[in-house]
Amino acid sequence: xxxxxxxxxxxxxxxxxxxxxxxxxxxxxxxxxxxxxxxxxxxxxxxxxxxxxxxxxxxxxxxxxxxxxxxxxxxxxxxxxxxxxxxxxxxxxxxxxxxxxxxxxxxxxxxxxxxxxxxxxxxxxxxxxxxxxxxxxxxxxxxxxxxxxxxxxxxxxxxxxxxxxxxxxxxxxxxxxxxxxxxxxxxxxxxxxxxxxxxxxxxxxxxxxxxxxxxxxxxxxxxxxxxxxxxxxxxxxxxxxxxxxxxxxxxxxxxxxxxxxxxxxxxxxxxxxxxxxxxxxxxxxxxxxxxxxxxxxxxxxxxxxxxxxxxxxxxxxxxxxxxxxxxxxxxxxxxxxxxxxxxxxxxxxxxxxxxxxxxxxxxxxxxxxxxxxxxxxxxxxxxxxxxxxxxxxxxxxxxxxxxxxxxxxxxxxxxxxxxxxxxxxxxxxxxxxxxxxxxxxxxxxxxxxxxxxxxxxxxxxxxxxxxxxxxxxxxxxxxxxxxxxxxxxxxxxxxxxxxxxxx
Numbered sequence: 001x002x003x004x005x006x007x008x009x010x011x012x013x014x015x016x017x018x019x020x021x022x023x024x025x026x027x028x029x030x031x032x033x034x035x036x037x038x039x040x041x042x043x044x045x046x047x048x049x050x051x052x053x054x055x056x057x058x059x060x061x062x063x064x065x066x067x068x069x070x071x072x073x074x075x076x077x078x079x080x081x082x083x084x085x086x087x088x089x090x091x092x093x094x095x096x097x098x099x100x101x102x103x104x105x106x107x108x109x110x111x112x113x114x115x116x117x118x119x120x121x122x123x124x125x126x127x128x129x130x131x132x133x134x135x136x137x138x139x140x141x142x143x144x145x146x147x148x149x150x151x152x153x154x155x156x157x158x159x160x161x162x163x164x165x166x167x168x169x170x171x172x173x174x175x176x177x178x179x180x181x182x183x184x185x186x187x188x189x190x191x192x193x194x195x196x197x198x199x200x201x202x203x204x205x206x207x208x209x210x211x212x213x214x215x216x217x218x219x220x221x222x223x224x225x226x227x228x229x230x231x232x233x234x235x236x237x238x239x240x241x242x243x244x245x246x247x248x249x250x251x252x253x254x255x256x257x258x259x260x261x262x263x264x265x266x267x268x269x270x271x272x273x274x275x276x277x278x279x280x281x282x283x284x285x286x287x288x289x290x291x292x293x294x295x296x297x298x299x300x301x302x303x304x305x306x307x308x309x310x311x312x313x314x315x316x317x318x319x320x321x322x323x324x325x326x327x328x329x330x331x332x333x334x335x336x337x338x339x340x341x342x343x344x345x346x347x348x349x350x351x352x353x354x355x356x357x358x359x360x361x362x363x364x365x366x367x368x369x370x371x372x373x374x375x376x377x378x379x380x381x382x383x384x385x386x387x388x389x390x391x392x393x394x395x396x397x398x399x400x401x402x403x404x405x406x407x408x409x410x411x412x413x414x415x416x417x418x419x420x421x422x423x424x425x426x427x428x429x430x431x432x433x434x435x436x437x438x439x440x441x442x443x444x445x446x447x448x449x450x451x452x453x454x455x456x457x458x459x460x461x462x463x464x465x466x467x468x469x470x471x472x473x474x475x476x477x478x479x480x481x482x483x484x485x486x487x488x489x490x491x492x493x494x495x496x497x498x499x500x501x502x503x
Contacts, residue, residue, distance in 0.1 A: 001065070002027050002193050003048070003081075003162055008059035010043050010052060014393050017043040018057070019217040025162065028191045030184060032204045032225070035214035036237055036405065036433035041197055044214070045164055048195075049083045050076035063162075082155035086167040086431060088147050092140030097122035099139050100154045125157050129183065145176025152183065156192070163187065164195040169203060170431045181207050199433050201230045213237055238435040245438065246466025249445045250485075253469070254283025257453040258304075258336070258422050263314035265303050273299055273309065274477045281422065281453045286444060288468030289457040292497050296477040297457040298341050301424045304455075305338040306331040307346075319421060332361055337415040339408075341426035341457075347411040350400030354392055355381045357399050357410050362417040384413040389439070405436035412443065423447065425456045429463065441467055461490045473497050 003025040010018040018040045025031050035041050046052045048061065050070035061068045063079045070076045090099050097119045098105075106114045106121065122135035131149045139147060148168060155163055165184075169177045184194055184207055198204055204211060205225055212222040213236040220236045258281040265274040274296050281287045289297050302308035304316065306327045316323045318334050328338070340346040348357055358381045359366060366377040381395050388409040392402055399410055408428065415423060425444075429437040444454055444467060458464050464471055465488050473481040473496035481496025 001025060002063065004062040006060045008044065008047060008057060010047060010057040017217055021214065021217070021219045023212040023219055023222055025193050025195060027193055028188050029209045030188055030194045030196055030207050032196045032198065032208035032211045033214060034204060034211055034233055034237055036435045039214040040217040041214055042403065045083060045166060048076065048164065049073055049081060077158060080159065080161035081164065082158060082160040083164040083166065084151045084155060084168060086170050088151055090139050090147055090150060093138065095136050095138055096133055096150055097135035099150055100125060100157050125153050129153055129156060130186065145179065148180060149183070162193050162195070166197045167199070167431055169198065169200060177203065199431065201233060205230065215239060234434055237433065245434070246463065247441055247445065248467050250469050251284040251449050253285050254451060256280045256282055257319055259317040261315045263316065264312045265299065265309040266312050267309055274303065277479055279472055281455055283451045283453055284448045285469050286448060286454045286456055286467055288464040288471035289455060289474065290461065290464050290471060290493055290497060291474035295474040295497065297474055298426055301338060301426045301455065301457055304336065304424060332418050335421040336424065337418050337420035338424040339411050339415050339426060339428055341430065343407055343411045348399050348407060352399060353396045354385065354390065354399055354410055355395035358384055358413050358417060361414050380417060384417060388413050405432040408432055408436065420452065422453045422455070425454060427458060428456070461493050464493065465490070
């Protein structure tokens with residue numbers, strides 16, 4: 001065993017994040033950690049990587065059979081442990097080589113960076129791990145999947161024996177996921193051990209040798225992947241059996257709430273990005289929006305919200321009234337709200353509390369004579385906090401310290417407090433566990449039962465098929481296919497996504 005964790009306990013004021021976690025990792029093994037948001041996965045990573053230093057927790061961590069007493073990230077790195085986080089730690093303005101050697105650049109005598117050597121050694125590393133990238137390319141010019149590969153090479157360039165990957169495929173397209181999984185299989189053959197953390201159980205079972213499930217800060221059990229099933233893992237994660245992952249209940253479809261006609265949009269550089277889009281969204285309906293990365297899903301939702309692009313043609317009508325291009329404030333006032341794909345960048349003020357974030361889009365509802373009515377604001381926030389079952393010590397808890405699933409609940413709660421008739425959901429379940437996903441799906445059902453309309457953009461085809469009444473597929477900013485729920489299959493949706501232009 002290259003790593004062993006024994007009876008780890010980590011407490012914060014008023015919260016026990018880990019109450020009893022034990023697992024081990026063998027040389028050349030891919031060991032998956034699965035659990036709901038708040039189960040303790042992130043805290044465990046921080047113990048193993050030295051962010052929470054030795055002495056701040058109880059229990060024992062061994063690396064190579066010797067107790068590890070990490071007091072910093074540098075200590076863990078020297079022991080051969082590297083972490084690749086979901087939010088990549090790369091500098092877009094620097095080259096691939098500069099990112100790989102950031103902080104440990106090869107130098108000439110006199111302290112100057114040896115640039116030829118850096119690019120030479122970066123090329124050798126990329127070739128060694130069969131990553132086809134130019135070491136002189138700017139990282140900002142790369143796709144998300146390519147950036148993920150740079151992170152992996154950067155970690156392996158430090159002679160890491162243990163690689164911890166936290167939701168490594170959350171932002172990857174399907175073909176990029178397959179490339180990453182094949183690289184991990186190659187690392188396994190080279191004897192490098194990996195801890196793989198993901199909510200995508202299909203990937204877990206495709207890549208993992210063993211699976212350890214965490215729940216409420218405890219390790220529930222470890223099984224060989226070949227000897228268990230997705231159903232068993234889910235039951236261990238949530239403490240109950242989930243028979244229907246997509247509990248879509250379709251109420252009677254009502255009048256048209258959102259009508260888009262021949263919509264065309266240019267980006268900031270004047271380039272056409274959305275072309276001649278037309279569709280209707282009805283009361284009580286979930287309209288799914290699919291397509292590959294770059295197809296225009298996020299751009300469409302951001303434009304409808306008033307936060308992106310310049311309209312070059314077409315009209316948008318909301319509840320029978322033409323909606324001219326304006327800002328998010330105008331869109332919210334008209335009854336349409338957005339839950340953004342990137343909650344940390346566009347959805348939350350991370351250093352502020354839950355209450356601050358919940359009421360941020362609906363302050364007008366709690367303001368009188370230019371003053372915020374604190375008691376009314378707290379009442380509204382508390383009701384939403386309870387309704388969404390946000391797991392936190394209270395409304396003052398800092399949002400940046402919450403798990404991904406609870407952060408997503410805060411973003412959703414803020415949108416709900418604006419009392420929208422149409423809600424735009426962009427990847428609403430990205431990076432959250434299966435239990436939290438089910439809560440989001442039930443919330444969508446409640447909204448449509450009340451007569452709201454939902455435009456749901458998702459890169460997960462089973463989610464689109466399971467939760468949508470109709471599905472539109474986009475390709476290169478155009479509608480490339482339209483499907484009822486009954487006729488939609490993953491094969492048909494993917495064929496439409498790969499079209500170069502509208503059918």
